[in-house]
Amino acid sequence: MELHINGKTYSVQSEGDTPLLWVIRDELGLTGTKYGCGIAQCGACSVLVDGEVMRSCVTPVEGVKGRNITTIEGVEEDPIGQRVVAAWVEHQVPQCGYCQSGQVMAATSLLKQTPQPSEAQIAASMTNLCRCGTYNAISAAVQDLAGGGPSAAAEKARMQAATAANGRGMRS
Amino acid sequence: MSKRRYRKILAIVGAALAVVIAATTWFVNRKPGSPFDGVSASTSPSKALIERGRYVARLADCVACHSTPHGKPFAGGLEMSTPLGSIYTTNITPDKATGIGGYSLADFARALRHGVAGDGHRLYPAMPFPSYAKLDDADVRALYAYFMHAVRPQRQPDRKSDIAWPMNMRWPLALWSAVFTDGGTYQRNAAPAGVDATLWNRGAYIVQGPGHCGSCHTPRGAVMNEKAYDGSSRQYLAGALLDGWYAPSLRGDVNIGLGRWSQADIVRFLREGRNAHAVVYGSMTDAYNNSTQFMSDADLKAIAVYLKSLPGNPKQDGPPWQYQDTPNPALGSGAHPQAAGARLYLAKCGFCHGRDGRGQGTWIPPLAGSVASMSRHDASAINITLNGSTHIVAQGVPDGYRMPAFRHQLSDRDVAEVLSFIRTSWGNRGGSVKPQDVKKLRQRTNPASSDVIILQMR
Amino acid sequence: MSQSTDINGHNETFPTDETPTNISRRRFLLASAGVAAGALVLGFGLPLDTARARGATAAAGSPPRVPAFLEIRPDGGIRLQSPFNEGGQGIFTAMAQIVGEELDADPTHFLVENAPPGKQYTVMSNGMRITGGSMSVRFGYTAMRRIGALARMMLLQAAAHQWGIAVGELTTEPGRVIHKASGKSLDYGQLAPHAMALAVPDADSVKLKDPGQFRWIGKPVKRVDVYDKSTGRVEYTIDTRVDGMLQAAVQHAPRLGMTVGRIRNEAQIKAMKGVHSVHILDGAVAVVAERWWNAKRAAETAQVDWQEPKPDPSARHMPTDFSTKSYREHLANASGDGETAESKGHVGDALKGAQTVVNATYSSQYVHHAQLEPPSALAHFHDDGTLEIWLPNQAPDMFLADIAKRAGVDADKIILHSPMLGGFFGRHFLYGPGNPYMQAVQLAKATGRPIKLIWSREEEFLRDPMRPMAVVKFRGGLDANGMPVALEAISATEGPTEGIANQRSKKKVDDSAVEGLTGKAYAIPNRRIAQLYVKTPAMLAYWRSVGHSMNDFLYETFLDELADKGGQDPFELRMKLLKGNQRLTHLLQAVAELAGGWKRGPFTAADGSRRARGVAMASPFGSQTAAIAEVSLENGQVRVHDIWQAVDPGSIVNPAIIDAQVAGATALGLSEVLLEEAVYENGQPRARNYDMYPILPPDRMPKVHARIVESGAKMGGIGEPPLPATPPAVANAVSHLTGQRIRSMPLSQYDFSA
Numbered sequence A: 001m002e003l004h005i006n007g008k009t010y011s012v013q014s015e016g017d018t019p020l021l022w023v024i025r026d027e028l029g030l031t032g033t034k035y036g037c038g039i040a041q042c043g044a045c046s047v048l049v050d051g052e053v054m055r056s057c058v059t060p061v062e063g064v065k066g067r068n069i070t071t072i073e074g075v076e077e078d079p080i081g082q083r084v085v086a087a088w089v090e091h092q093v094p095q096c097g098y099c100q101s102g103q104v105m106a107a108t109s110l111l112k113q114t115p116q117p118s119e120a121q122i123a124a125s126m127t128n129l130c131r132c133g134t135y136n137a138i139s140a141a142v143q144d145l146a147g148g149g150p151s152a153a154a155e156k157a158r159m160q161a162a163t164a165a166n167g168r169g170m171r172s
Numbered sequence B: 001m002s003k004r005r006y007r008k009i010l011a012i013v014g015a016a017l018a019v020v021i022a023a024t025t026w027f028v029n030r031k032p033g034s035p036f037d038g039v040s041a042s043t044s045p046s047k048a049l050i051e052r053g054r055y056v057a058r059l060a061d062c063v064a065c066h067s068t069p070h071g072k073p074f075a076g077g078l079e080m081s082t083p084l085g086s087i088y089t090t091n092i093t094p095d096k097a098t099g100i101g102g103y104s105l106a107d108f109a110r111a112l113r114h115g116v117a118g119d120g121h122r123l124y125p126a127m128p129f130p131s132y133a134k135l136d137d138a139d140v141r142a143l144y145a146y147f148m149h150a151v152r153p154q155r156q157p158d159r160k161s162d163i164a165w166p167m168n169m170r171w172p173l174a175l176w177s178a179v180f181t182d183g184g185t186y187q188r189n190a191a192p193a194g195v196d197a198t199l200w201n202r203g204a205y206i207v208q209g210p211g212h213c214g215s216c217h218t219p220r221g222a223v224m225n226e227k228a229y230d231g232s233s234r235q236y237l238a239g240a241l242l243d244g245w246y247a248p249s250l251r252g253d254v255n256i257g258l259g260r261w262s263q264a265d266i267v268r269f270l271r272e273g274r275n276a277h278a279v280v281y282g283s284m285t286d287a288y289n290n291s292t293q294f295m296s297d298a299d300l301k302a303i304a305v306y307l308k309s310l311p312g313n314p315k316q317d318g319p320p321w322q323y324q325d326t327p328n329p330a331l332g333s334g335a336h337p338q339a340a341g342a343r344l345y346l347a348k349c350g351f352c353h354g355r356d357g358r359g360q361g362t363w364i365p366p367l368a369g370s371v372a373s374m375s376r377h378d379a380s381a382i383n384i385t386l387n388g389s390t391h392i393v394a395q396g397v398p399d400g401y402r403m404p405a406f407r408h409q410l411s412d413r414d415v416a417e418v419l420s421f422i423r424t425s426w427g428n429r430g431g432s433v434k435p436q437d438v439k440k441l442r443q444r445t446n447p448a449s450s451d452v453i454i455l456q457m458r
Numbered sequence C: 001m002s003q004s005t006d007i008n009g010h011n012e013t014f015p016t017d018e019t020p021t022n023i024s025r026r027r028f029l030l031a032s033a034g035v036a037a038g039a040l041v042l043g044f045g046l047p048l049d050t051a052r053a054r055g056a057t058a059a060a061g062s063p064p065r066v067p068a069f070l071e072i073r074p075d076g077g078i079r080l081q082s083p084f085n086e087g088g089q090g091i092f093t094a095m096a097q098i099v100g101e102e103l104d105a106d107p108t109h110f111l112v113e114n115a116p117p118g119k120q121y122t123v124m125s126n127g128m129r130i131t132g133g134s135m136s137v138r139f140g141y142t143a144m145r146r147i148g149a150l151a152r153m154m155l156l157q158a159a160a161h162q163w164g165i166a167v168g169e170l171t172t173e174p175g176r177v178i179h180k181a182s183g184k185s186l187d188y189g190q191l192a193p194h195a196m197a198l199a200v201p202d203a204d205s206v207k208l209k210d211p212g213q214f215r216w217i218g219k220p221v222k223r224v225d226v227y228d229k230s231t232g233r234v235e236y237t238i239d240t241r242v243d244g245m246l247q248a249a250v251q252h253a254p255r256l257g258m259t260v261g262r263i264r265n266e267a268q269i270k271a272m273k274g275v276h277s278v279h280i281l282d283g284a285v286a287v288v289a290e291r292w293w294n295a296k297r298a299a300e301t302a303q304v305d306w307q308e309p310k311p312d313p314s315a316r317h318m319p320t321d322f323s324t325k326s327y328r329e330h331l332a333n334a335s336g337d338g339e340t341a342e343s344k345g346h347v348g349d350a351l352k353g354a355q356t357v358v359n360a361t362y363s364s365q366y367v368h369h370a371q372l373e374p375p376s377a378l379a380h381f382h383d384d385g386t387l388e389i390w391l392p393n394q395a396p397d398m399f400l401a402d403i404a405k406r407a408g409v410d411a412d413k414i415i416l417h418s419p420m421l422g423g424f425f426g427r428h429f430l431y432g433p434g435n436p437y438m439q440a441v442q443l444a445k446a447t448g449r450p451i452k453l454i455w456s457r458e459e460e461f462l463r464d465p466m467r468p469m470a471v472v473k474f475r476g477g478l479d480a481n482g483m484p485v486a487l488e489a490i491s492a493t494e495g496p497t498e499g500i501a502n503q504r505s506k507k508k509v510d511d512s513a514v515e516g517l518t519g520k521a522y523a524i525p526n527r528r529i530a531q532l533y534v535k536t537p538a539m540l541a542y543w544r545s546v547g548h549s550m551n552d553f554l555y556e557t558f559l560d561e562l563a564d565k566g567g568q569d570p571f572e573l574r575m576k577l578l579k580g581n582q583r584l585t586h587l588l589q590a591v592a593e594l595a596g597g598w599k600r601g602p603f604t605a606a607d608g609s610r611r612a613r614g615v616a617m618a619s620p621f622g623s624q625t626a627a628i629a630e631v632s633l634e635n636g637q638v639r640v641h642d643i644w645q646a647v648d649p650g651s652i653v654n655p656a657i658i659d660a661q662v663a664g665a666t667a668l669g670l671s672e673v674l675l676e677e678a679v680y681e682n683g684q685p686r687a688r689n690y691d692m693y694p695i696l697p698p699d700r701m702p703k704v705h706a707r708i709v710e711s712g713a714k715m716g717g718i719g720e721p722p723l724p725a726t727p728p729a730v731a732n733a734v735s736h737l738t739g740q741r742i743r744s745m746p747l748s749q750y751d752f753s754a
């Protein structure tokens, strides 16, 4: 079976019912895509298939042969993916980082389909779990990418205030 | 009215009543006759007979009800909840004290076919004896040989039912049986034109007899009787609501039945637990895990031939489903639906069942055009959403993909909204779901076990 | 917990010497350990001869170990071995900041790695090396500063030699040494080769910076790991691989303690695709295969006859009749006064004399860690008998000692790697059968191949040791003015520390069971806190903020109950009870100010919803916190709109990381109070994955507003402290809004739709 991943073609031996997740992690060694639950509950395994986010733990590999798969390893080759990563760094989103490959893929998918999502659209699309609780940072980063909005500005101001604050005293 | 006259009437009524009581008492206490009365079974049956019995036990799915996940095979104890209280299945191992070790072949046949236990008490019709009545003598003999010689005796007393007096009296069940079972073994019928009669009859035998498909798939009457026990009625296998699940029609109905399935689809479903139309779930998982996958290819083919011969009922079924992109279009790229149901669909369902509701190959079933999406009964849709599925175990190997339980993530209203969306999208006509109905089923049902449950037959 | 393993004490490998040493010249060894040629490496005493010998064997077998701490490369790159493991809390960045501050080098350019085991890395002032208890920065601060300062001094000395100028005339700017007078300057990288030959100066000879001069400490320095974590580049244990590796999956016994009788279908499993071998372990069946998916499916396919264990008081055994429901009743029925953990005045007398006495029973629930990375371990036996192992852990030396003991391998023959953690939360301590590494070691031994073992999420939830459950009986006495004059709390529970040790605390009280009931700052004149030890068969664990995660909920919600009974506003009551305590009065005011002033409600918000607010405080891990939560009801479900939290850790290193930790700990506290409960029935957990054990999803996340208050008090922790005040603040708001007194978590068990 042939898979197109990050612009390369791989020939894989796994059986057709193997989840895409384990084909890319184990057979192809692309371990940036994570396993969290295996039953489509967490989103750690998110990848793009033809630009749309899929949870690879519940995607039998046979169904994606011949389609264009993007994993986190290839995300920066996509201009939108690149912007997402930059926003993640700018907003210092990750904590443990384990969920973040999936979060970045979900955000990239959203922005590819909808360059300027509303707050409600962001909430509806960014459904991956994060045990470290980075949700506020994620939505700030995506709103920033969506082209401003109050919370992006607020976040910026907050970071600037924090940077400006010096020595002892009170900060918020 | 004069006193004398009154007394006279009373005397007549009294006498009549006495006769009725006496007759009823005789009737309900009588042991029905059996062709095996006075026949003694071989004490050392052939291996082949025992093996045949084992196969009949698979066809009849004895293990699903008479075993519990952590109990001994056939020792009973499975709880079956009824509106009156729970009843527990019985020990059918050959243990003399607590099982059926003391049963003669005739006793065994009476229990199997007529619901009369060895001591004469009447079994609840949770035991599908109206179907088993159709088992032919050879199969009964084989089954008896299997239970007596290949099942390990277990000393485990039966658990009494939780049903309180007076509803726990068993004798009225005799009347029930008398009214609702027609008795008699399966009789060969003429197959429809152009259909292989041998196959068709074999299929009819399994479906109506040991397979007892009607127990779930035939609608029931006022006193829980199945409305029909063979294909002579349009009600037979026409789909039914039972135990929090809607068992689909097994007739030619295109929407809520097997109308769109080929014979090969049916065979594949019963053998592998899945095909492009559906994946086994709900109570069918028990039937699949313990019974249908063990059936021979020839028998599966026979079943498919027979089921495909049962016509649908377009009046009940409506026009054939067709995939539609309206009123709710497939939630393609960039869709940001306003409706809560559609949003929930994308967040909770779409990753597996597809944004277009078409599922993934034979691994994850489509919701577009599925029975649970097309039937006006919403029980199955609600139940599977709340409780998820137990593992389908095919040839001993648990499935790689499993439906999660959402009862702790979605409120009654959420479930109603997402199911209403599913049941009105992509050409589905099941209609919307009410939060109250979700609430009711939530209270009545439990989440499916995420353990892999394999019931052993030895 | 100070049993750090001394890998050097009984052999010649590396002498124990806690004074840093310049080990740059041990080139052969360093090169084989991946150190750049010409780098200045500060490590610990390393005699050349044994190093050579070791280097020689290393080439043939296992990789060498270098006790390097700080490496300054000729290209200017700086590599720091952090004694503390990164699991999301930002400790690598904080360590780089602290070292960078004194070294005068930009911490954002540091390459930070987790240090191997070794006494040298026991930098904490309390003599331990463990990443936990929110201790890393506060206990490692001084030692790490000193390392940076020593390295800077060496670079200054190297420059002084180069230029023939006295050290005193030189200064530094980030990354370079400057001679102001001449305008000469050299990069650290250029100087590194020249510093290689220098001796490390005496630790007392360097002066640490005046905090007023800090360039990085106290600033929101960007994290060193964020880019890698945003691009999937970080390698967690689950991602590790070595040549020739096989992968393993297990099926655990349904209940702890059971053993394998037999595998009914062993032949079937062995014949499954990709399966290498099938193994019987302690309480588990393992399948080894080329690929994990195949191993997992085969392990699930195993039909095992499990057997009940023989009675063994030293091991925990989960009986078939255990349920959380009946266990809660069991705790509630436990009677007695318990062992006193904290006492002041005379509670009994004060209660007798009180105007009003309030009795109430509160309880907490078992919760899972539910970190997103499922546990795994990779074990590799080299030809020379050395065991190289990768595993998630928060205390490398303790794990190494445990492996040495249980695997029967000499400690100096174990190379232990501690990859970054995909979630921390207390999951990575030594929990016996709650960790997978011994299984991996056993399988590697049995197969002669490197084995990576991964627990599926289902197996993880079956063996995840839980945060304890407690039933606390409170008695409170109010005077005529409604002021609390007495408070007694008797907690029926088994604490995490005694649970992990599987024996009752010798002190009779497990501090980690009662913290948060004890240590409260309120001036209630008569009080008694006690623990009533009741053993549980469930495996117990530390969970983010440990005892505080439940006890501050229990205490602070009961305090609100007392306030209501006494007709007091809960915020005002706290103010009164903190009278004279400037630090906490200030903190409480700070959180109110952050929230736009205290108002309890209920009030109608702009969107038309009815809302109320709750307040709570906690004193966890050397820090002080106060939180206010605003809630409403939506379809009978609690919606938390905002959480304001003021945190006073005394002094800080990185405000941006603290902000993130406040958001994260608040989210976990919310998850606990809104949703989480690990339920057991028939001795088995009901939930085996996130479907039945939901954790806080994004759409239930409120806006979190943090304010850091630096009171200048002794430095406290940060990773855990922002958790404990959150659950009670939310519950107090809900009690007030609904009129229904909340005495247990999670709120999802209450029906507010009426």
Ligand code: FES
Pocket: A034, A035, A036, A037, A038, A039, A040, A041, A042, A043, A044, A045, A046, A055, A056, A057, A058
């Ligand atoms: S691993 Fe795929 S959604 Fe969790």
Ligand code: FES
Pocket: A094, A095, A096, A097, A098, A099, A100, A129, A130, A131, A132, A133, A134, C088, C372, C422, C423
């Ligand atoms: S950053 Fe740790 S799980 Fe999201």
